Amino acid sequence: MTEVKPWLKNYPKEIPPTLEYSSEPVQHYLTNAANKYPDKVALHFLGKELTYQQLYEAAQYFAGYLQANLGIEKGDRVAIMLPNCPQNVISFFGVLFAGGIVVETNPLYTERELEHQLKDSGAKAIITLDILYPKVSKVxxxxxxxxxxxxxxxxxxxxPKNLVYPYIQKKQYGIVVKVKHEGHIHLLTEILKQKKNKWKQYSIDIDEDIALLQYTGGTTGVAKGVMLTHKNIIANTTMNQAWVFKAKEAQEVILGLLPFFHVYGLTTVMILSIKLAAKLVLLPKFDVLETLKTIEKQRPTIFPGAPTIYIGLLNHPDLKKFDLSSINACVSGSAPLPQEVQExxxxxxxxxxxxxxxxxxxSPVTHSNFLWGVERVKGSIGVPYPDTDSKIVSIETGEELRAGEIGEIVIKGPQVMKGYWNRPLETEEVLKDGWLFTGDLGYMDENGYFYIVDRKKDMIIASGYNIYPREIEEVLYEHPDVIEAVAVGIPDPYRGETVKAYIVLKEGSTVTEEEMNEFARKYLAAYKAPKLYEFRKELPKTAVGKILRRKLVDEEMKKYEDESKKQA
Incomplete structure (x- = not known):
């Protein structure tokens, strides 16, 4: 086995190479936790706490209402457009109890982005914040x-935070939205007050039935729904638990800062927390000082995150005033983790x-470095998870390459998606004979450790968010004065990468950077909108007219390296 999977020889004895998986659907994690630990705190949210019994009952009430009042049946899609808050957890498990499919939706989406996702998924209902209601009602x-x-x-x-918050909200967002519980509008507070509706428990085939539609841009920039079955999520959650083998059931405190609308946060934070019957400390957004205060007060033991989060904490001027010693395990994802930050x-x-x-x-994790028992390997993304196979293949021939040779990383395992929602052709492009072709270029060393060297995709990763240039370019091209536009990721010491747009304007145009920025932000979430603009008379192209994106990136890298040398 170790000859076929050389990484297995590195596994500490506490992590088995193959695992046993539950045959019950995802929502049974909550049922099991509530049955075993009904009075244990499940969620902590800015001072408010819910026990596992209270969380379970709320999810049950919500499921009953979805079926009885909204007509939700097995396989219907229900969108959740919320930050990390108790309502998100209640909604997620409530939708699954009702037999529905969860569609996690980014609260930062513009109307354009939201409309595409809702249309593509065919969602019948959505759970959202009051301040987002105007946006949802328009689409x-x-x-x-x-x-x-x-x-x-x-x-x-x-x-009294609940009384003060509306004033804070008005000051911060400039609006207070009030809606009534009538017609097609339903208030969650009213739903949870009602007596439990009788709800139908559907039979779930965990291998085939979808639990989650997770939208991702892929290589084209067109958001596609990744179909994750109950088995996919169960498998990856079980793998995550095996990796943090020192974690003890009902004794951990997990910091819920990674957004649940991203599958990384959903699986490694929310669902893992419920499976472990842990206390999940929720933060609706990343505020450095608030996060430091929360860590000191709530004493989290597990803290999944992204490099930007750890960098932000390390750079706070009052860092030394806070006690962070409760933290035992952190797995960083979404972007490369600098060695200096890690240390x-x-x-x-x-x-x-x-x-x-x-x-x-x-679903999403496939590789990781070991937390305990094995020496760290610098620069590596680690080794494949239990029951996960991975190899490097030639991007020209598809043949498996030898150790040290650079090619595309491909993956096989029970966490790999069923396919893309209503997109069979795109599914065939990335799923071949059970192997998932990631589009990422890398290599494996002789000990089975994997390394990323480049991205075949043009994807930009800024602050842990995946940003797809084509989506940005399509918006920029809609500006009446734009002839050509290209978006690239350039190095940024805090965000990892940031978006820069190169634009060729119509002759005589006087459009400014500020005006372009204002235009882009009407149609793109803030994290996607370019932070820098450069106007040029022409863009570098191939003989057939294709813009040479790579040349622009290389130019920026040269500038960045020259600047770094000056500062050194």
Missing amino acids: MPHTELKDIIVTGIKDFLPF KFEAITGGKLVEGYGLSEA
Whole structure:
């Protein structure tokens, strides 16, 4: 086995190479936790706490309402457009109890982005925040949405924060939205007050039935729904638990900072926390000072994150005033983890911070460095998870390459998606004989450790978010004065990468950078909109007229290297 999978010889004795997986659907994690630990705190949210019994009952009430009042049946899609808050967890498990498929939706989406995702998924209902209701109601006529369920951050805040929050919200966002529980609008607070509706428990085939549609841009920039079955999510959650083998059931505190609308946060934070019957400490957004205060007060033991988060904490001027020693395990994903950041964070916390790798199409984690028992390998994304196979293949021939040779990373395992929602051709492009072709270029060393060297995709990763240049370019091309546009990722010491747009304007145009920025932000979420613009008379192209994106990237890399040398 170790000859076929050389990484297995590195496994510590505590991690088995193959695992046993539950035959029950994902929502049974909550049922099991509530049965075993009904009075244990499940969620902590800015001072408010819910026990496992309370969380379970809320999810049950919600499921009953979805079926009885909204007509949700098995396989219907229900979107969740919320930050990390108790309502998100209640909604996720409630939709699954009702037999539905969860569509996690980014609250930062513009109307354009939201409309595409809702239309593509065919979602019948959506759960969203009060301040997002105007946006959702505008796109509703263009989708199959029939019902909007509204909640507010204040709904799950303790007294007196719940009374003060509306004033803070008005000051921060400039609006206070008030809606009534009538017609196609439903208030979550009213739903949870009602007596439990009788709800039908559907039979779930965990190998075939979809639990989650996770949208990802892929290589084209067109958002595609990744179909993750109950088995996919169960497998990856079980793998994650095996990796943090020192974690003990009902004794851990997990910091829920990674957004649940990203599958990395959903699997490694929310679902793993429920499976472990841990206390999940929720933060709706990343604020450095608030995060430091929360760590000191709530004493999390497990803290999955992204490099930007750890960098932000390390650079806070008052870092030394806070006690972060409760942290035992951190797995960083979404972007490369700088060695310096890893070492500094471990020195301050006394815990372990390692880099992992994954993608939405794999639920998402496939590789990771070991937290305990094995020496760290610098620059590596680690080794494949249990029951996960991986190899490097030639991008020209598809043949498997030898150790040290660079090619495309491909993956096989029970966490690999069923396919893309309603996109059989795109599915065939990336799923071949059970292997998932990641589009990432790398190599494997003789000991079975994997390394990323480049991305076959043009994807930009900024602050852990996946950003697809084509999506940005399509928006820029809609500007009446733009002739040509290309978006690239350039190095950024904080975000990892940031978006820069190169633009050729019509002759005589006086459009400024500020005007382009204002235009782009109307149609793109803030994290996708270019942070830098450069206007040129022409862009480098091939003989057949294709813009040489790589040349622009190389130019930026040269500038960055020259600047770094000056500073050194």
